[in-house]
Amino acid sequence: MAQIFRKSANNIAKISMVSVVLLAGVGFYAWTQLARSSYLTGQYLEIQQPVQFSHKHHVGDDGIDCRYCHQTVETTASAGMPSTQTCMNCHSQLWADAPYLEPIRASFRDNKPIQWNRVHDLPEYVYFNHSIHIAKGVGCSTCHGPVDKMPTVYEENTLQMEWCIQCHREPEKFIRPRSEVFNMAYRPDDTDQATRDQLKVDYKIRSREMLTSCSTCHR
Amino acid sequence: MSLNKRNERRLYLRSALILAAVCGLLLTEACGVRSDMQDQPRYDAYEKSDFFADGRSSRDYPEGTVARGHLEDNKAFFTGKIDNPDPNAQAATSTDANGNTVVSSFPNAVTEFPLPVTKELIDRGEDRYKIYCMVCHGQFGDGDGMVVRRGFPKPPTYHDDRLRNAPVGHFFDVITNGWGKMNSYGYQVQAADRWAIVAYIRALQLSRNPDSNLKMTSTANSNTATPAAAAKPQAPAANGATNKGGAK
Numbered sequence: 133m134a135q136i137f138r139k140s141a142n143n144i145a146k147i148s149m150v151s152v153v154l155l156a157g158v159g160f161y162a163w164t165q166l167a168r169s170s171y172l173t174g175q176y177l178e179i180q181q182p183v184q185f186s187h188k189h190h191v192g193d194d195g196i197d198c199r200y201c202h203q204t205v206e207t208t209a210s211a212g213m214p215s216t217q218t219c220m221n222c223h224s225q226l227w228a229d230a231p232y233l234e235p236i237r238a239s240f241r242d243n244k245p246i247q248w249n250r251v252h253d254l255p256e257y258v259y260f261n262h263s264i265h266i267a268k269g270v271g272c273s274t275c276h277g278p279v280d281k282m283p284t285v286y287e288e289n290t291l292q293m294e295w296c297i298q299c300h301r302e303p304e305k306f307i308r309p310r311s312e313v314f315n316m317a318y319r320p321d322d323t324d325q326a327t328r329d330q331l332k333v334d335y336k337i338r339s340r341e342m343l344t345s346c347s348t349c350h351r
Numbered sequence: 352m353s354l355n356k357r358n359e360r361r362l363y364l365r366s367a368l369i370l371a372a373v374c375g376l377l378l379t380e381a382c383g384v385r386s387d388m389q390d391q392p393r394y395d396a397y398e399k400s401d402f403f404a405d406g407r408s409s410r411d412y413p414e415g416t417v418a419r420g421h422l423e424d425n426k427a428f429f430t431g432k433i434d435n436p437d438p439n440a441q442a443a444t445s446t447d448a449n450g451n452t453v454v455s456s457f458p459n460a461v462t463e464f465p466l467p468v469t470k471e472l473i474d475r476g477e478d479r480y481k482i483y484c485m486v487c488h489g490q491f492g493d494g495d496g497m498v499v500r501r502g503f504p505k506p507p508t509y510h511d512d513r514l515r516n517a518p519v520g521h522f523f524d525v526i527t528n529g530w531g532k533m534n535s536y537g538y539q540v541q542a543a544d545r546w547a548i549v550a551y552i553r554a555l556q557l558s559r560n561p562d563s564n565l566k567m568t569s570t571a572n573s574n575t576a577t578p579a580a581a582a583k584p585q586a587p588a589a590n591g592a593t594n595k596g597g598a599k
Contacts, residue, residue, distance in 0.1 A: 194486070194497045194498065194501065195486075195497050196486050196497075196498075197481065197482040197483075199482045200482055200483060200486065200539075203539055209396070210395075210396035210397070213397050215538075217534065217538070218539065220534065221533075221534045221536075222486075222498055222503060224532075224534070225502070225503050225504060225532055226498070226501060226502055244405065245405075245406070245407055247399065247406075255388065255389045255390075256388065256389060256390055256391040256393070256395065257388045257389070257391070
């Protein structure tokens, strides 16, 4: 009686078994990479704003402190967005006629807030508080990158949980002295590891178990 | 009715309920009703509101609202003015070469700090000065900050006799309400921090004129207080750094 399958069917069966595993593996890998890509996370994506405000100019060239505009960053969860009045502190005099700044003047005149486009948008199931990070010696640029060199602001980091957690696991690798928190020129190796270990003690930063507990951020 | 039959009916009822629930869920999903955890139905800070006409979810307080503990009845502390100001008091003024009016006496301003002047206060003042003031007034108070170099009208230096003789309440009043081309910084800097800045300005003035008879006296007394006790401003507004959000 003739065989239903030819002899080559053995090979086809083996190859297909192997390739199913391989394909699944490659597919999984592709999925993890896609999930981390800036296409999905928005990392490095410059967000355009209704006014072409340049952090590079105001912070980098003029040396204005972060807190001049983001006033509540040391005291509340939100870093604080400046009211139009803050813009007008200088721009009532400087570039007061520039067409460029008309949206600012219109906002001030009509008492209507400017609708800035959000750059860093955490999912709302994450509790995040700026003030505690400032108090424990996490610098602005540690998370936000070189804002003083950004004409248009983008996300320096993915804001994915794996990114948050790497610092919550080993904060001593990322913290700096409180006096350097707002220093945009600070480099991570300006403080040596032994000093950072001591800072972790001095600033009473909690244990790795506490910092990586689910309810620390998901509450 | 037999026990068996009752159980059977219960089973039917339960199945029907589950079926209805599943159908209901599918239907609501299809209609686009979903509670997405990513974007929950509550307002985050500065989030746009579709409910209020002006689109702001952060609402202003109704006029006259006083938060608990924020009556701000300590007049000297919150305004820098004396308790019973003379409404007819005239400030001495003159006109400078550019046609600007220069005020050289400040009759209703307090002359002493309403909180203890300590090293902590001055350090805090230095910190705040470098955030909010240095951009125009310059690192040492000469009025040559970066924004001035970009073309903002030059503010006066702190290091002349007129401002050395100005009472501390005047500096506080200027920070709180603005002066000339300078906008009010009262909404950006808490009252305790404004006094800290005034103390730092005085320290800057002293640094150029150690022999002048500038005094950093305080009605709250005392300059002899221990730093630890003085680190907590006695006024209710407390220090900006310890003010935990919420009602302002």
